[in-house]
Amino acid sequence: MTFPFSKTDLVKDIVNQLPKTSDVFKRNRIDFCCGGNIPLLEAAEKNGLSLESLLDELKVVYEKNINSEKDVAVWTESDSNTIIDHIIANYHRASEEELKMLSPYVTKVSRVHGFNHPELMKVYELYYEFKKELLEHMAKEEEVVFPLIHKLADNTIEDREQAINLIIELEKEHDHAGEILRQIRAVTSDFTLPADACNTYRLVYNRLEELEALTFMHVHLENNILFPRYIA
DSSP, X not given: OOOOOOTTSBHHHHHHHOGGGHHHHHHTTOOOSTTOOSBHHHHHXXXXXXXXXXXXXXXXXXXXXXXXXXXXXXXXXXXXXXXXXXHIIIXXXXXXXXXXXXXXXXXXXXXXXXXXXXXXXXXXXXXHHHHHHHHHHXXXXXXXXXXXXXXXXHTOOSXXXXXXXXXXXXXXXXXXXXXXXXXXXXXXXTTOOOTTOOHHHHHHHHHHHXXXXXXXXXXXXIIIIITHHHHO
């Protein structure tokens, strides 16, 4: 089968068609959720990357996954109610659990190693800001906005403008969460471990990076699949 992507395809559309390509964009520090509405060529130039190398990486993923990709329907073809259920089950619950489990490790590492590695104090500050905002954000989605989207999908909404304004608010919150994650990545030098990093130190950096990936996919599914159905 012919490789389907080119330099003119939007980053978000590539991820929509083949979700595993998000790993390539994440590895190359290309924002595919909040900033995914740009052509691949522009994304490569913006990040100082070779377009040819980027296409080669995408081709590898395509060839490995074209016959085994299991999640495409959830991303592009399912109805809004199904997507919302998918987000809650696979992103909200997973994020809540990870934030609960990771918090004591972030606290411990900053307390034990913060004197020699002051960047950990900034990680601590940013992490707890991110945790507070994400928990509040997910609660608002489930309690207020998702029920309104259900009504939009079913054409039973009374105040369409209010619902759209709340969706736009969520997108702004996504932008801020993405900025916090960007700062965490910057202050940790892309989660680069120092020579004296203990196992807990390693665990924190690894799990922060995994939390970043989980959040990016959560935001991508909403910003680029669900929300545009109502605010295009």
